[in-house]
Amino acid sequence: MSLTLCSEALSGCSGCEMSLLNAGGSSLSLLGRFDIVHMPILMDHKYFDSGGGSQEIHIPKARLGLISGGVRNAQQLRIAEKMRRQCDTIVAFGTCAAYGGIPAMMNLFEDEDLFRRYYRSAEGTDAALDPSQVIPPFLERTFALDEKIAVDFILPGCPPHPDFIASALESILEGKSPQLPLVSVCDSCPTKREGKGSAQRIRRFVKNARYQPDKPISEMRCLLDQGFLCMGPVTLAGCAGMNGGPPRCIEARVPCRGCHGPVRRGGNQIMDILNALVSNGIDTKNLADRLSLLRFSGAHGRLNRRCVQKAD
Amino acid sequence: MSDIYPGFEPKILAFTCNWCSYAAADLAGTARIQYPANLRIIRVMCSVMVHPNLVIEAFECGADGVLLMGCHPGECYYQDGNQKAKARSVAIEEVLSLMGIELERFRLVWCSSAEAEGFACLVRETDEALRVIGPSKYRKDASKYSKSELIQCL
Numbered sequence: 001m002s003l004t005l006c007s008e009a010l011s012g013c014s015g016c017e018m019s020l021l022n023a024g025g026s027s028l029s030l031l032g033r034f035d036i037v038h039m040p041i042l043m044d045h046k047y048f049d050s051g052g053g054s055q056e057i058h059i060p061k062a063r064l065g066l067i068s069g070g071v072r073n074a075q076q077l078r079i080a081e082k083m084r085r086q087c088d089t090i091v092a093f094g095t096c097a098a099y100g101g102i103p104a105m106m107n108l109f110e111d112e113d114l115f116r117r118y119y120r121s122a123e124g125t126d127a128a129l130d131p132s133q134v135i136p137p138f139l140e141r142t143f144a145l146d147e148k149i150a151v152d153f154i155l156p157g158c159p160p161h162p163d164f165i166a167s168a169l170e171s172i173l174e175g176k177s178p179q180l181p182l183v184s185v186c187d188s189c190p191t192k193r194e195g196k197g198s199a200q201r202i203r204r205f206v207k208n209a210r211y212q213p214d215k216p217i218s219e220m221r222c223l224l225d226q227g228f229l230c231m232g233p234v235t236l237a238g239c240a241g242m243n244g245g246p247p248r249c250i251e252a253r254v255p256c257r258g259c260h261g262p263v264r265r266g267g268n269q270i271m272d273i274l275n276a277l278v279s280n281g282i283d284t285k286n287l288a289d290r291l292s293l294l295r296f297s298g299a300h301g302r303l304n305r306r307c308v309q310k311a312d
Numbered sequence: 313m314s315d316i317y318p319g320f321e322p323k324i325l326a327f328t329c330n331w332c333s334y335a336a337a338d339l340a341g342t343a344r345i346q347y348p349a350n351l352r353i354i355r356v357m358c359s360v361m362v363h364p365n366l367v368i369e370a371f372e373c374g375a376d377g378v379l380l381m382g383c384h385p386g387e388c389y390y391q392d393g394n395q396k397a398k399a400r401s402v403a404i405e406e407v408l409s410l411m412g413i414e415l416e417r418f419r420l421v422w423c424s425s426a427e428a429e430g431f432a433c434l435v436r437e438t439d440e441a442l443r444v445i446g447p448s449k450y451r452k453d454a455s456k457y458s459k460s461e462l463i464q465c466l
Contacts, residue, residue, distance in 0.1 A: 108410070268407070270406075271364050271365055271403070271404075271407045272365070274403035275365075275403055277403070278400050278403045279399065279400065281399070284402065285402065291410070301372065303411070304411050304412030304449075
C-alpha cells in the first residue's frame with residue numbers, strides 16, 4: 001500500500017529536499033511506495049483556487065507531512081497550521097525545522113536592522129525603501145516548527161544524511177518511529193584524544209589543523225585538543241550516515257560546526273560547550289566566534305534581542 | 313519604596329551551598345531576621361555542582377532572578393568549588409546576554425555560615441534590584457505588568 005506524502009519548505013534553503021533526492025538507490029525503491037500529493041519544490045501546485053474565490057490555502061490530505069525550515073512569517077505559519085490539519089504525522093525535517101537553524105541567528109537583531117542591511121547598507125546595493133508588498137508580515141522572531149504546531153518526529157541535520165532520511169521513511173512506512181543516534185559527534189569521531197585540559201586556549205580557525213595528509217583521520221589529533229573550537233562534544237552524531245564513517249567536517253579536517261543540533265532534544269549547545277571550556281580553565285571571553293555557537297539552534301528563545309547592546 | 317511595576321512580586325531562586333550559605337540562611341531564620349519571602353532556596357552540596365544549564369532552565373521557566381551562593385573564596389569545603397563556580401558564571405552571563413536577559417538578574421555571591429545578616433541583606437538587595445528591572449520576559453504573565461504611570465511621566 002502506498003503512503004501519501006505532503007512536503008513543504010518554509011524558512012529554509014531547500015537543501016533538505018536536495019538531500020532527500022540524493023538518497024540514490026534507496027530513494028528509488030522508496031519512491032514506488034510513496035504517493036507524493038503535494039511538494040511545491042518538485043511539482044506545481046496552487047494554494048488557491050484559480051477562480052480566486054476562497055482565501056483558504058489548499059493542501060491535500062496525506063498520511064505523512066515533511067516540513068523543512070522554521071517559521072518566520074505569517075504565510076509560513078498558515079501553511080504549517082494547514083499542514084498539521086491535513087497530515088496525520090508531521091516530521092520536522094532538518095535542523096531549521098527542529099531547532100531554528102541558520103535563519104534563527106536573525107533573532108539577535110531587530111527586523112529594522114535586517115531591512116536596513118538588505119535594502120540600504122549592504123555593499124553593492126542600491127538603497128531602496130522597505131518592501132511593502134509581496135513579503136508577508138514577519139512574526140516577532142524565527143520559530144522552530146514545534147513552537148507553533150505539534151510535531152511527531154524530528155530529523156535534524158543540515159541537511160540530514162540521505163541514509164537517515166531513507167531509514168526514517170522506511171520506519172514510518174512500517175508504522176514505527178524513526179530512530180536517531182543518541183550519542184554526540186565525539187562518540188563517532190576517530191581522532192586521537194590525548195587528555196583533557198591539554199588545550200590552554202582556543203584559537204580561531206585561520207590556520208589549518210596539524211595533520212599528515214597521507215595518514216587517515218584516526219592518526220590526526222583531536223581538533224579541540226589542538227585548540228580549535230569544535231562543537232563535536234555538544235552535537236548530535238549522524239552526519240556521516242549509517243555506515244559509521246568519521247563525521248563529515250572532521251573528515252575534511254575542519255572542526256564540527258554543530259549542524260545536527262544538541263545531543264538531547266531541548267539541550268543548549270552554547271551553554272554546554274562554554275561550560276566545558278571554562279570548567280577546564282579556558283578563557284571564553286576572547287573566543288571570537290562565541291556569538292555564533294548557536295548558529296544552528298537559536299530558536300526556542302535561545303537567541304533574543306539583547307537588552308544591553310544594540311546591533312550595529 | 314514605591315512600586316515601579318504595580319502588583320509585581322519577583323520570583324527569586326537561590327542555590328545555596330550546604331556548608332556556608334545554607335547555614336547562613338538557617339541562622340537568619342533562627343535569629344528571626346526579616347528578608348523578602350519571595351525567595352525559593354534549593355540546598356546543594358557546593359556551588360560548583362549547580363550546572364549552568366540549571367540556571368538557564370530556571371530563567372526559561374520564568375524566574376526573575378537567580379542567586380548562586382557559595383562560601384567565601386578560599387573557604388570552600390571542597391577546596392576550590394566556588395572558584396570553579398566563578399569561572400562558570402562567566403559562561404552563564406554570556407548565554408544570558410544572548411537570551412536577552414539582563415545580567416543583573418543573575419548573581420554569584422559569597423556568604424559564610426555566620427553571616428545571617430549578610431545573607432538577608434543580599435536577598436533584600438536582589439529583591440529591590442529586580443523590582444526596578446521588572447518582570448523577566450520569559451515569565452508567562454510578563455505582559456500583565458507595566459510600569460506605573462507615575463514613573464512613565466518622569
